[in-house]
Amino acid sequence: MTSDSREPAFDWGESDEGLAVEGRDVAPATPRPKTENPVLLALFGGLYAVWTIAWVLAIIAAPTQQASSLLDAIMYQFGEFLAIVSAPLWFGVVWWLSASAGIRARLTWLVAGLVVVFPLPLVLPVVFS
Numbered sequence: 001m002t003s004d005s006r007e008p009a010f011d012w013g014e015s016d017e018g019l020a021v022e023g024r025d026v027a028p029a030t031p032r033p034k035t036e037n038p039v040l041l042a043l044f045g046g047l048y049a050v051w052t053i054a055w056v057l058a059i060i061a062a063p064t065q066q067a068s069s070l071l072d073a074i075m076y077q078f079g080e081f082l083a084i085v086s087a088p089l090w091f092g093v094v095w096w097l098s099a100s101a102g103i104r105a106r107l108t109w110l111v112a113g114l115v116v117v118f119p120l121p122l123v124l125p126v127v128f129s
Contacts, residue, residue: 037106040103040106048088
């Protein structure tokens with residue numbers, strides 16, 4: 001297509017940056033970063049999802065307590081919210097921050113997280129009944 005002086009809006013000059021021109025190759029696009037360990041991501045992602053569902057079930061099964069004030073009720077519900085989001089938040093932060101660390105460090109923090117955010121309120125009534 002030739003540029004016409006009557007249509008300046010369609011004239012981008014002689015720049016061929018990023019275009020394939022006859023006889024030249026276009027520089028390859030940078031590939032998207034892959035997940036280093038897709039099996040580890042799937043395994044621990046699934047475990048942390050199960051922990052999140054277990055926290056939701058534990059909160060649903062727990063008897064509600066009568067709050068003595070509005071602040072007590074708000075803080076109790078905020079604690080429930082934090083219990084639910086603790087597992088996916090731990091998983092996401094560990095996966096993000098340990099991207100440059102080795103597999104051993106990532107695995108250690110993920111296993112530690114499974115222990116720390118374990119849903120005890122769901123398990124304890126079954127154990128002590």
